[in-house]
Structure formats: C-alpha cells, structure tokens
Amino acid sequence: MKLASLKNNTRDGELVLVSRDLSRYVTASDIAPTLQYLLDHWQDLYPLLQARENVLRVNADGSNGNTCDSKVNTRDTKVNTDISVADFDPQRCASPLPRAYQWADGSAYVNHVELVRKARGATMPESFWSDPLMYQGGSDKFLGPCDPIVAASESWGIDLEAEVAVITDEVPMGIDASAAGKLIRLVLLVNDVSLRSLIPGELAKGFGFFQSKPSSAFSPVAVTPDELGECWDGHKLHLPLCSWVNDSLLGQPDAGVDMVFDFPTLIAHAARTRPLAAGTIIGSGTVSNRDRSVGSSCLAEVRMIETIETGAPITPFLRFGDQIRIEMLDPDGVSIFGAIVQRVLQAPGEQD
Amino acid sequence: MKLASLKNNTRDGELVLVSRDLSRYVTASDIAPTLQYLLDHWQDLYPLLQARENVLRVNADGSNGNTCDSKVNTRDTKVNTDISVADFDPQRCASPLPRAYQWADGSAYVNHVELVRKARGATMPESFWSDPLMYQGGSDKFLGPCDPIVAASESWGIDLEAEVAVITDEVPMGIDASAAGKLIRLVLLVNDVSLRSLIPGELAKGFGFFQSKPSSAFSPVAVTPDELGECWDGHKLHLPLCSWVNDSLLGQPDAGVDMVFDFPTLIAHAARTRPLAAGTIIGSGTVSNRDRSVGSSCLAEVRMIETIETGAPITPFLRFGDQIRIEMLDPDGVSIFGAIVQRVLQAPGEQD
Numbered sequence: 001m002k003l004a005s006l007k008n009n010t011r012d013g014e015l016v017l018v019s020r021d022l023s024r025y026v027t028a029s030d031i032a033p034t035l036q037y038l039l040d041h042w043q044d045l046y047p048l049l050q051a052r053e054n055v056l057r058v059n060a061d062g063s064n065g066n067t068c069d070s071k072v073n074t075r076d077t078k079v080n081t082d083i084s085v086a087d088f089d090p091q092r093c094a095s096p097l098p099r100a101y102q103w104a105d106g107s108a109y110v111n112h113v114e115l116v117r118k119a120r121g122a123t124m125p126e127s128f129w130s131d132p133l134m135y136q137g138g139s140d141k142f143l144g145p146c147d148p149i150v151a152a153s154e155s156w157g158i159d160l161e162a163e164v165a166v167i168t169d170e171v172p173m174g175i176d177a178s179a180a181g182k183l184i185r186l187v188l189l190v191n192d193v194s195l196r197s198l199i200p201g202e203l204a205k206g207f208g209f210f211q212s213k214p215s216s217a218f219s220p221v222a223v224t225p226d227e228l229g230e231c232w233d234g235h236k237l238h239l240p241l242c243s244w245v246n247d248s249l250l251g252q253p254d255a256g257v258d259m260v261f262d263f264p265t266l267i268a269h270a271a272r273t274r275p276l277a278a279g280t281i282i283g284s285g286t287v288s289n290r291d292r293s294v295g296s297s298c299l300a301e302v303r304m305i306e307t308i309e310t311g312a313p314i315t316p317f318l319r320f321g322d323q324i325r326i327e328m329l330d331p332d333g334v335s336i337f338g339a340i341v342q343r344v345l346q347a348p349g350e351q352d
Numbered sequence: 353m354k355l356a357s358l359k360n361n362t363r364d365g366e367l368v369l370v371s372r373d374l375s376r377y378v379t380a381s382d383i384a385p386t387l388q389y390l391l392d393h394w395q396d397l398y399p400l401l402q403a404r405e406n407v408l409r410v411n412a413d414g415s416n417g418n419t420c421d422s423k424v425n426t427r428d429t430k431v432n433t434d435i436s437v438a439d440f441d442p443q444r445c446a447s448p449l450p451r452a453y454q455w456a457d458g459s460a461y462v463n464h465v466e467l468v469r470k471a472r473g474a475t476m477p478e479s480f481w482s483d484p485l486m487y488q489g490g491s492d493k494f495l496g497p498c499d500p501i502v503a504a505s506e507s508w509g510i511d512l513e514a515e516v517a518v519i520t521d522e523v524p525m526g527i528d529a530s531a532a533g534k535l536i537r538l539v540l541l542v543n544d545v546s547l548r549s550l551i552p553g554e555l556a557k558g559f560g561f562f563q564s565k566p567s568s569a570f571s572p573v574a575v576t577p578d579e580l581g582e583c584w585d586g587h588k589l590h591l592p593l594c595s596w597v598n599d600s601l602l603g604q605p606d607a608g609v610d611m612v613f614d615f616p617t618l619i620a621h622a623a624r625t626r627p628l629a630a631g632t633i634i635g636s637g638t639v640s641n642r643d644r645s646v647g648s649s650c651l652a653e654v655r656m657i658e659t660i661e662t663g664a665p666i667t668p669f670l671r672f673g674d675q676i677r678i679e680m681l682d683p684d685g686v687s688i689f690g691a692i693v694q695r696v697l698q699a700p701g702e703q704d
Binding site for chain 2: 040140174208273
C-alpha cells in the first residue's frame with residue numbers, strides 16, 4: 001500500500017491511497033482523515049484501506065489515463081460509496097506526515113559519520129561502531145516533497161542528506177530489536193536538510209543539533225513494507241538511493257550496504273528508556289557506502305573526499321536557485337516513493 | 353484562563369476549563385476537542401472559551417462544592433447548551449498537551465548549567481552567557497502530572513528538573529524576540545526527568561540527549577499569561593518554583609531571578625532557521641538562583657554544591673518509591689498550575 005497526504009489547507013493534509021506506479025490516487029480520508037489518525041488506529045483501519053485499494057486496481061484496468069476524475073461505484077466502506085480516482089501529482093503533496101510527534105534520526109552508515117567528522121576536524125570514537133548515534137529532530141513542520149528549502153543566507157552551508165526512514169506503531173519501552181522490527185508500519189525517503197556552517201558551533205555547545213537542522217522533507221508517498229518485495233528484508237532496504245544536485249548525479253549508494261545498525265536496532269535504541277508513540281519516524285542517517293565509485297548522499301561527504309584527495313574541498317554547498325532530487329527506483333526502474341524535488345530559495349527580506 | 357486535558361482513553365484527552373482556584377472544571381471539548389486543536393485555531397476559538405468561562409463563574413457563586421455534577425443552563429455556544437460543572441481532580445489529568453509536535457528546552461539559568469557542568473567534570477564556555485543553550489526534546493508521549501516515572505534501574509541516576517515552560521502559537525522563521533513574545537499563548541510547569549548516569553556518555557557522542565531524557569511531565573493546568581497578573585512581565589515569571597523530594601523541600605528558587613535568556617529570546621532562538629508550529633513548548637531549563645539559600649530544582653545541582661562544600665556528593669538520586677512534587681503558588685498562596693506529583697517506579701520485569 002502506498003499512502004500520501006495531499007495539501008488541503010489543513011495542517012495534516014488529506015490521506016490518499018496511491019497506485020503502485022504513482023499515476024493515480026483515491027481518497028482514504030473517509031476511512032482515516034489523516035495519516036496520523038491511521039497510525040493511531042492501524043489495526044482497525046488498515047483492513048478497510050486494503051478494501052479501498054481495489055478501487056485503484058479496478059480503475060487502473062479500465063482507465064486510459066486521460067480522465068482526471070473517473071468515478072467507480074464501490075461499496076467497500078459504509079461511509080463513501082462513490083469514490084473518485086484521479087491523477088496523482090506529487091506537487092500537491094505535503095510530507096506523508098506533514099507534522100509528526102517524533103522524528104529521531106540515526107547515523108547508521110558509520111562510514112558517513114567518520115567522513116563528516118573528519119571534515120569537521122573531529123575524530124570518531126571506536127564505540128560508534130557498536131553504539132548507535134541518534135539525534136532528536138524537530139518534527140513540528142515538515143516540508144512537502146516539492147516545497148522549497150528556504151534559508152536566510154548561503155553562508156549557512158545548506159546541504160541535503162538523502163536517507164531512508166521508517167514510521168512505527170506504538171513501541172513499548174525497553175523493547176528488543178527483533179520485536180521492534182514487527183512494529184514498522186511504513187517506509188519512506190527523507191531529505192534531512194542540514195546547515196553545515198552552523199553545526200560545529202552548535203555541537204560544541206554539547207546539546208546536539210537545533211538551528212543547524214531546519215525542517216526536513218519526506219518523499220511524496222510512504223509505503224508498507226510488503227510493497228518493497230524482496231528488497232526489504234525486515235531490517236534494511238536493499239536498493240540504491242539516488243541523489244542529484246541540478247542535473248548532476250551526486251550518488252547512488254545502496255541503502256542495504258554498510259548500514260551498521262538496521263532499523264529494528266535503531267528503534268530499540270530509541271525506546272530504551274521510554275515508549276515511542278505511533279507515528280514515530282526513525283531515520284537511517286545519510287546513506288553512504290565505502291565504495292566511493294557510487295558517490296554520496298550529501299555534499300559534506302563529497303567535500304571531505306575532495307579534501308582527502310586534493311587537499312581542499314571543491315564542490316560548494318547549495319546555492320540559491322539550486323535544485324536537489326532524491327529518488328529510489330525498484331529493480332524494474334519504477335519510482336517507489338516518488339521524488340523529493342526541492343529548490344533552494346532565499347527567505348524574503350534577506351540579503352547575503 | 354486555565355486549561356487541562358482529562359484522560360479519556362484517547363491519546364489527546366478531553367479539553368476542559370478549570371476554575372482559578374483549581375476546584376471545579378467544565379468541559380471545553382465541544383468547542384475544541386483537544387488543546388492542540390485549540391492552539392491550531394486560537395484566534396477563532398479563544399473568544400468562545402471566554403464565554404464558556406462564565407459557566408464556571410456562575411457555578412462557583414451558587415455551588416457549595418459538595419455536588420459533583422451541577423448543571424448550568426447556558427447558551428454560550430451553538431453546540432452544547434447544558435454544561436456540567438464538576439470537581440477538578442488533578443489525578444485524572446494527562447499533561448495539558450499529552451503529546452506535542454515540539455518540545456524544545458532551553459537552559460536559561462546559566463548558573464545551573466555551570467554547576468551541572470562542574471558536576472560532570474566539564475567546563476562551561478563563556479559564550480553560554482550570551483548564546484542560549486537549547487535541546488530538542490522528545491514530545492511524543494508526555495507523562496500526566498500524577499503519572500509515575502518508570503525506569504529500568506536506579507543506576508540510571510533518576511533526577512527531576514523543575515522548570516517553567518510556555519506554549520506558542522505559530523512562529524515565523526527569523527522572528528525577533530519582541531515579536532516572539534506576543535505569540536506566547538500558555539504558561540505551565542515541567543518536570544524534565546533526567547537520567548544523570550546516561551548523560552555523560554550520550555553527550556560525549558556529540559548529538560545531544562536522547563536516552564538520557566525520557567518522557568517529561570507537565571503541570572495539571574496550563575494558564576494564559578493574564579492569569580499570572582503582575583508576576584508575568586511578558587518575558588519571565590516572577591515567582592518561586594517549589595520542589596520537594598518526599599517530605600523534604602528541595603528548593604524554591606525564583607523563576608524570575610537569574611534567568612539569563614527570557615522566553616521571547618528562547619523562542620526567537622528556536623525559530624532562527626525554521627518556523628515553529630502552533631503548540632510548540634519552550635522550556636526555561638532547570639530554575640536556579642545564585643542565592644544558594646533558596647535551594648535547588650534538581651538533585652544534580654544539590655550534589656554539585658555538596659561536592660564543592662564537602663568534597664563529595666551526599667544526596668542520592670531518586671530511588672524506587674520516592675515521590676517528587678513541583679508546584680508554584682501565587683502571592684496569596686494559591687496553587688497556580690496545580691502540582692506535579694510523581695512516584696518513581698521500577699519497570700515491570702526489571703531487577704536492579
């Protein structure tokens with residue numbers, strides 16, 4: 001099942017079901033008004049959504065793709081018996097959870113952590129290979145997948161970070177990793193926007209990121225793990241994650257390679273001293289492979305590799321007007337989550 | 353206006369209006385089902401709540417306090433014309449926001465930061481007197497004001513931290529402090545539960561608190577600033593904050609004294625690189641005065657002072673069975689927010 005939240009002038013958007021090929025959608029808001037509501041009532045409502053999916057399938061067979069609104073008469077729920085199927089437009093999407101109660105981002109690709117630390121002139125403790133690194137992110141206002149990244153100044157060192165994330169059900173405190181894996185409800189992509197120039201000063205204060213991690217953006221759709229077939233093994237997502245800056249491919253590292261801490265381990269880490277609410281988003285951290293030929297998922301890593309190889313960084317951070325794109329294709333070349341496509345803009349009234 | 357969320361087997365509770373003396377309440381859930389909903393629609397709904405407050409006033413005049421449910425016929429809203437007034441019981445309360453989209457905790461009492469750093473063997477940079485320290489806290493599951501603090505082991509170093517906090521409306525990115533102050537909608541108290549033994553290792557990793565800051569608890573009621581009279585100057589709350597461990601007064605430092613960064617400054621700091629959602633909670637950090645005769649708001653500070661004075665800490669951290677209490681009285685000795693009263697319990701199935 002693929003789920004999205006369409007912008008509708010509310011803070012949480014309208015929950016819709018999207019076809020596997022991302023071409024069509026049908027509302028689900030009569031079953032669950034928002035994705036958070038669905039996650040709050042997953043066991044009860046998920047079967048109703050499965051019935052609703054048939055509307056998309058029936059329509060996909062009979063549709064020529066030109067009609068914007070084709071109606072299918074269905075009796076799948078007691079609420080809505082006349083369901084419109086329409087063309088899916090990622091531009092209309094908010095993040096699947098436009099605001100969430102928790103966004104906790106791991107750093108599971110320790111290779112990336114080691115490179116970024118080097119770029120900051122910091123060393124990495126050996127324990128980072130055995131004890132997951134995780135930070136509490138801001139979750140109150142996420143950017144839609146096609147919303148601009150707005151910053152006051154290019155001097156903030158604006159960077160993308162392409163990641164995979166999962167959304168959990170309620171997680172009890174003290175859960176072990178094997179049980180935690182069973183509570184993964186959805187998988188999606190993230191751009192964990194980072195302001196590199198603000199990070200060193202902020203981390204030196206000792207309380208972690210705050211100003212250096214502005215609003216993140218998520219992929220147009222979040223998918224249930226069964227949509228990923230054999231690429232999802234219950235622990236990791238084994239597919240390349242592709243990132244572009246303008247027309248240049250930044251990298252396509254495999255999200256299943258060099259992930260030192262898998263998602264169940266990250267969830268268990270987050271829940272060690274407290275329970276987690278339904279709708280908790282747990283991120284993988286920037287996807288990064290040791291094989292440098294596959295490129296990177298953020299500019300900081302590119303710059304570090306340049307420093308190692310040439311003595312100085314060459315690639316600049318993002319500039320106003322730049323556009324980033326983050327996407328993952330299935331083995332048949334079909335986009336799984338839709339693309340995060342964001343342009344970097346200067347905040348109104350600001351001057352560099 | 354005083355607002356609370358009663359537990360009702362939903363994740364967000366039932367919004368109620370509470371009388372000034374905290375003795376009686378009336379539902380507000382027909383106007384705004386939850387406090388988050390109210391904050392999302394503050395301008396439209398606040399006037400309706402003001403009308404509803406009259407029900408409490410009328411009832412307070414005619415009630416002898418013995419009837420549990422006395423009904424007052426009122427036509428204050430189109431929805432509910434027969435409103436029950438009942439006895440207010442803080443034991444039935446969830447935190448005013450049982451789950452929130454953002455909890456960002458400052459460290460405005462730099463005196464406390466300096467003492468706690470000394471206790472950890474760390475020095476404090478001079479910049480901490482001019483640049484606010486703030487961490488992103490977990491906000492997905494808060495404890496009710498009378499809910500137990502559950503931990504796996506006393507060896508975690510369980511501690512209370514008594515603080516004042518504000519809840520904001522929507523805050524635009526880049527706002528200045530004077531404008532930010534106008535967006536404070538509610539004031540309340542917090543117990544920012546801390547696991548002292550987990551902090552040094554976690555902060556050494558560089559990404560801030562995660563496991564060392566389990567679920568926080570908030571006072572039974574949150575109040576609009578006008579309830580605080582002259583004790584609220586738009587920037588700080590000028591009253592002693594009282595904390596007890598079991599029957600011993602831990603301290604009563606004045607929240608308006610030695611607060612280096614006031615609430616508008618903390619909000620502006622949080623909003624420097626991103627907007628903040630309505631319902632964002634901003635904490636003051638542990639209230640602490642330079643005058644040691646007023647005591648402390650957490651055990652870590654007590655232990656540090658003991659170390660300075662005697663060479664070693666004497667007071668233990670919290671033990672299973674201990675009870676903490678946090679409360680603030682107005683100049684007439686009346687509890688403003690109700691008391692946070694929590695017992696420390698061991699998680700089921702755990703053994704020390």
